[in-house]
Amino acid sequence: MTATIETAETAETAQAAETAARAALGTAAGTAAVRLSGVGKSFRGGATPVLDGIDLDVAPGEFVCLLGASGCGKSTLLNLVAGLDAPSTGSIEVPSGRAALMFQESALFPWLTAGENIELALRLRGVSGRRERRAEAERLLELVRLRGSHAKRPHQLSGGMRQRVALARALAQGGKVLLMDEPFAALDAITRDVLHEELIRLWESTGLAVLFVTHNVREAVRLGQRVVLLSSRPGRVARQWRVDIPQPRRIEDKDVADLSVEITEHLREEISRHGR
């Protein structure tokens, strides 16, 4: 139940740690669900790059949490993996094709019902046949425990329910990688806790690789098999931790708390470097 810690003070040693992680996970080239190699991103007019030299592999079926303070480029990184933006340097491989992306807001289309939102994703993925799409949408809604909500409009659902529909829509995309950009940050603590449990349940049953961005250390330790700490300005992989606490975990668990304290120390150190 101990967490093995891989420390890395500089980008170079972070790279070495990533190589070690790759070896430990047994992800040879080509078998990773997501592979980032030397990824950098600068925006026009920006003095420092947002991301710099990011090397990161996510193995098939692995749950990785990306942690960092504001300005570390977490969201930028997800956009790059999702293909919504192109990296300035380096390369990103998602061998299974497109990765599904979830946001803090559910971003369900308000002109469609919950079920129609899912059906649209199925349709754009190429599932032909209205009846097939309907049946699959019903199945996915049942999977996120929202049976009977097909005809509900997004505004008629609570924030937690909307995120579950968004999750069902992401599953409807049929990829093997799920990217989540602080998906539970806007929810109340009770709902968030339940959705953590729900997400782990779905992750275990679907075998998706998950790349989960958060600034909540406890959340990262509660969910991830691996927690990757990014430094800010530029965003680099600062350290990573393997989390060997078995699921089901709870956010209140002592093991979760202990590791969170340790990670928080490093996060604070990263942040205070900018105050000097």
Add this chain to the structure above:
Amino acid sequence: MAADSELAQTDLAQPDSAQSHLAHIEAGLDALETSAEPETGRLRNVAASAIPPIVAVVLILAVWQALYAAKLWPDWKLPGPSQVFTSLKDAYRNGDVWPAVWHSIGHGAVGFGASVAIGTPLGLLVGRFKSVRAGIGPILSGLQSLPSVAWVPPALMFFGPTPAMLYTVVLLGAVPSIAVGVVSGLDQVPPLYLRVGRNIGARGLASVRHVLLPAALPGYLAGLRQGWAFAWRSLLASEIIVQSAGLGHSLGFLLKNAQDTNDMAGAFAAIVLILAVGVAVNQLIFVPLERHVLKARGLA
């Protein structure tokens, strides 16, 4: 810690019960967090929306009647409400009202329909392509501020007193306003929707059809409503200025005719009719349409 792991073990030993436990918690949260929408009675709704305008009309009539009763102006300058009502009734008995109303509505509908058919693609072009926007955008805004009645003289010289002249003026009045409505509808589309659309695989035309157009619909409807107002104004302006056998008996003709016979009550009666058509089209077509769309999205 020991208790935690024991609990974890019991959960692991009975995964089904743990699962159903989670399902119950979720069901409970869902039930607590979705409030039933309060159902107000239909009759009460109708009453609540009908009473304020009725009160307003009654107040206006009262002020009008008071001014008339005060005899500040002679009857031929300010007729009373009852005189205007009598004039309306006479016009109705003579069979002048319905043909004139339908004549104008017919021209208005055709002109508005053509304006929609032209303004919508024009707005899409301006909204989607930066170079087109830079070129045509300012011209559209300028045209919108130009009183469309200014087009009556050139249209009359070009087409003569024909329906083509009416339609030209209506088009020049309504097309810019509809196109500008489309552009502002497109501008208001949250970028998040477009990103989500791209992520779920909507690219090119699929993105326009499944994301951009439905997202822009509320702004578009507001543009259509304004477009109708411009179309109706432009039509009446040309009907009042230009009369000919080829244009027939329209509402504008009724009004101009009243002026020619120095019939102030008749002029007021014609204005009441023109106003009534404008209010009716708005309340019977545009308001319900917009309410339907906004309500479905939880915006009204």
